[in-house]
Amino acid sequence: MxxxxxxxxxxxxxxxxxxxxxxxxxxxxxxxxxxxPRPPVAFTSGNDRYVVTVTLPDDRAGTVPVALTVTRRDGGPGVVPPVSVQAVEPAMGHATPPVLAEAVDASAFTVHGVHLMSPGHWRLLVTVAGSAPIVFPLAVTG
Known part of the structure; x- marks a missing residue:
């Protein structure tokens, strides 16, 4: 047995x-x-002229779409493009060229294909209508 x-x-x-x-x-x-599925990652920040919310589908490395909501601090009408996004990982020396966002409506934009090459502490630099870049820290996982 x-x-x-x-x-x-x-x-x-x-x-x-x-x-x-x-x-x-x-x-x-x-x-x-x-x-x-991991939850979306969203950050809100701004400068003296604009408030920007950046939303990514998750925090994984790869080529990801980025959704942006941009509003004016003075409450005025919608933002005039261009809006661009650049990803930078200073510790490894990675940087992508700025990618122009497509306008969805007056305050919503999307970028298809921001390339986060590897896990690490990235920074998304969002430039709105030629203003100084707004920096969003992003911890990217594998």
């Missing part, structure tokens, strides 16, 4: 089955937790 069979009246023979079942449940839980 194998230790893996359940015998009435014998103690301890069900233990390997219980341990195996528990281990399988732990593996399933770990896989499920690792495959859950």
């Amino acid at each position: 194998s230790a893996w069979t359940l015998h009435p009246g014998r103690r301890g023979t069900a233990t390997p089955w219980i341990v195996a079942l528990f281990a399988a449940l732990l593996v399933c839980a770990a896989v499920a937790a690792g495959t859950r």
Whole structure:
């Protein structure tokens, strides 16, 4: 008889089955937790003229879309493009060229394809209508 069979009246023979079942449940839980979608990452900052909210789908490395909401501090009408986004990772010396954002409406913009090349502490530099860049720190994971 194998230790893996359940015998009435014998103690301890069900233990390997219980341990195996528990281990399988732990593996399933770990896989499920690792495959859950990460929440979007959003930051708000500004300068003396504009308030900008940057939203990314998550904090992973790769080529990502960036959504921007830009409003004027004085409450005036919508922003006049150009709006550009540049990604910089100073510790590794990575930098992407500025990418022009496409206007969705008067205050919403999108950039398709900001390239975050590797995990690290990145900075997104958002320039609105020629003003000084607004810096957004971003911790990128693998």
